[in-house]
Each structure stands twice: as structure tokens, then as C-alpha cells.
Amino acid sequence: MALVVVDQGEGVATITLNMPDLRNPISDNGMIDALLAALEAADRDVGVRAVILTGAGTAFSSGGDLSKMGPGKGLRGNQPAETVRNYRDGIQRLPLAFQSLEVPVIAAVNGPAIGAGCDLACMCDIRICTSGAKFAESFVKVGLVPGDGGAWLLPRVVGWSRATEMALTGRAIDAATALDWGLVSRVVEPGELMPAAQEIAAEIAANPPRAVRLTKRLLREAQDASLGTVLNLSAAYQAAVHETRDHEEAVTAFLERRRPEFTGN
Numbered sequence: 001m002a003l004v005v006v007d008q009g010e011g012v013a014t015i016t017l018n019m020p021d022l023r024n025p026i027s028d029n030g031m032i033d034a035l036l037a038a039l040e041a042a043d044r045d046v047g048v049r050a051v052i053l054t055g056a057g058t059a060f061s062s063g064g065d066l067s068k069m070g071p072g073k074g075l076r077g078n079q080p081a082e083t084v085r086n087y088r089d090g091i092q093r094l095p096l097a098f099q100s101l102e103v104p105v106i107a108a109v110n111g112p113a114i115g116a117g118c119d120l121a122c123m124c125d126i127r128i129c130t131s132g133a134k135f136a137e138s139f140v141k142v143g144l145v146p147g148d149g150g151a152w153l154l155p156r157v158v159g160w161s162r163a164t165e166m167a168l169t170g171r172a173i174d175a176a177t178a179l180d181w182g183l184v185s186r187v188v189e190p191g192e193l194m195p196a197a198q199e200i201a202a203e204i205a206a207n208p209p210r211a212v213r214l215t216k217r218l219l220r221e222a223q224d225a226s227l228g229t230v231l232n233l234s235a236a237y238q239a240a241v242h243e244t245r246d247h248e249e250a251v252t253a254f255l256e257r258r259r260p261e262f263t264g265n
Contacts, residue, residue, distance in 0.1 A: 004034040005056070006041075011049040011205035012198065013042045020057025026116055027064040027075055029090055036097055043103045046264055049205035049212060052197045053124060054108040060133065061117030066142065075147070087147050091116060095149035098123035099220060102213035104204055108197035109133045109184065114172070119146060121183075122153040125216060126200060128186040129175050130193050135183055136172035137163070156223060158183050208246035209264045 007014040015038045017024035019031065026032065042048045055061055064075070075090055077083040098105065107121045109129035118135045121127050129135075137154055139146050146154075146167065154163040158181045166173065175187045188196045204212060214237045222230045241247055245265045253260035 002034070003031050004038050006038050008048075009198075011047065012052060012201040013038075013045075013048045013050075014052045014054065014194075015039070015042070017053075017055045017061055020055070020059070022065065023057065023059035023062035023112070024055040024117070025062050025065040026094070026120055027091055032090060032093060036093060039097060039101060039105070043101050046209065048103055049207075049209045050201035051103055051105045052108050052194075052201055053105055053120075054110055054194070054197070057111075059111040059117070060107070060109045060113040060129075061120055062112065063115030063117040063119075063138075091148045094120065095123055095153065102217055104212065104216050106197050106200055108193050109135075110190070110193055112136075112172075114138055115146075116148045116150075119148050119150040119153050122150070122157050125219075127184040128188065128193065128196055128200070129178060129184045130190045131175050131187055132190065133175045133178070133184075133187075134172045135166075135178050136170060137166040138170040138172070140168065141170040206262075208241075208244065208250060208262045210244055210246065211241050214241060 002018055005016040005018045007016070015035070017026065017031070017035070019025065026035065039051070042051050075083065075086045077086050104126070105124040107124035107127040109121055109127060111130065111132065112134045113121045113129075114134075114136045115138050118137050121135070137146065137150055139150070145151075150167070154166065157163075158166070162181050165171075173181070173183070175184070178184045179187050186196060218230070218234060218237055221233055225233070246260075246262045249260050249262060
């Protein structure tokens with residue numbers, strides 16, 4: 001059984017974590033490798049204009065596999081130095097990869113997103129969820145810290161105070177709270193989740209792809225850069241897209257009052 005299933009639509013790739021019996025843990029190297037391969041393939045394919053990430057079954061992702069947390073199992077090595085290497089060579093590859101992606105990624109959170117699963121959702125650019133979804137930065141509940149970058153990711157999504165509350169209590173929040181806190185931008189009923197994600201993806205895919213990817217890249221770079229740096233980068237990206245045929249097509253179509261046809265050039 002494939003650990004990750006990829007469905008290719010018109011300009012949109014849907015990536016599904018496919019270990020429903022274990023609630024889609026993402027801590028094993030096999031799942032990490034499969035997810036990274038799917039994301040990198042989508043990023044390389046200029047025909048893919050948006051990605052939807054979701055989970056098979058009733059959960060988005062349970063995060064770590066608790067059955068593999070003994071010495072010498074999973075990410076935990078026989079010595080602390082080995083554990084450090086396992087994290088760097090394992091799950092910590094995910095936030096670095098998401099940060100470098102140009103293609104926009106929409107998390108369609110179909111159920112619980114727990115621990116590293118919550119952080120995985122935070123790695124995405126847009127998050128929507130079902131009314132039954134729950135989110136928990138629950139590492140402290142099992143005597144651990146966020147080892148996958150959650151301490152960097154979560155405060156940037158929900159703010160320092162709320163991220164600290166989630167991380168230090170380990171308490172799960174429901175979909176309504178996630179919406180109120182800005183962890184997700186939309187809550188829908190379970191049967192409406194994928195249509196809603198596909199609607200957002202289609203809206204993104206309808207725009208000039210080079211402008212979309214550079215806009216996403218600019219937003220990511222702006223997270224930690226100074227205003228002056230962002231302005232300089234904005235000018236450079238703007239110079240690049242001014243020269244595209246899609247920009248010319250957008251302006252021409254607007255003036256001619258017709259729908260534009262973008263080619264990615």
C-alpha cells in the first residue's frame with residue numbers, strides 16, 4: 001500500500017497521507033520520504049498550480065507513532081546524539097521543505113491534527129477543516145517538546161500567547177476555536193471539505209502561475225526579513241513578472257473585457 005497517494009487534476013495535485021489504520025503518523029522515514037517526494041514532484045511540475053494535502057480515513061495526522069518511541073525505535077536513538085541526528089535527518093526535513101516550496105499548499109484537515117500533525121498543517125499556506133476537526137500541540141502530554149519546528153511555526157499562525165497556551169497545556173482545540181484563532185480560514189461540514197479545498201485551489205490555479213509562485217515565495221521570505229529587504233525582493237520579483245506573457249495577457253484581457261488565458265509563460 002502506498003504511504004502517500006497523489007491524484008493529479010487540472011492544475012491541482014491532491015496528496016493524501018495513506019495510513020488510515022494508524023491515523024496517518026508522519027514520524028517514520030518512509031512516510032517522510034514519500035511525502036517529500038510527492039511535494040517536490042509537484043513543485044517541479046509547472047503544470048501544478050496548487051496542492052491539496054489531506055489524510056485518509058478519519059484523521060488528518062496523529063503526528064508521531066507512539067509505538068515507536070522506545071530506545072532505538074523510530075526517531076529515538078540509543079544515545080542522545082543519535083536522536084539529534086535522527087530528528088535532523090528525519091522529520092525536520094519537512095518544515096524546511098515546505099518553507100522552500102513555490103507551489104501553494106492547502107491543508108484540508110479532515111479530522112484530528114495532533115502533535116506533529118498540527119505542525120504539518122501549520123507548514124501549509126492555507127488551512128481549512130471540517131467541523132469535527134481538532135488541533136493539539138500535545139508534545140508535553142507525552143513528556144516531549146515540539147521536535148519538528150512547531151515552536152517556530154505555531155506562533156506565526158496563531159500568535160505567541162495562544163501558541164504558548166496550546167504548547168504548554170497540550171490541550172486540543174476544536175474547529176470553531178481554530179477558526180477564531182486564525183489557525184484555519186474556513187470550517188465546513190465533512191462532505192464539503194474536499195469541494196471547498198478544490199474551490200480554493202481552482203481560484204489559485206486560475207491566476208498566472210509564475211506570479212502565484214513568486215507571491216507565495218515573497219510571503220514566505222517576508223516572515224523573517226526586514227521591510228527594506230522585502231521591498232528590494234518585491235522589486236526584483238516584480239521586474240521578472242512584468243516581462244511575462246501572462247502579465248501582458250492579463251492587462252489585454254482586462255482592457256478587452258474578456259477572460260484571460262494564462263499559459264505560464
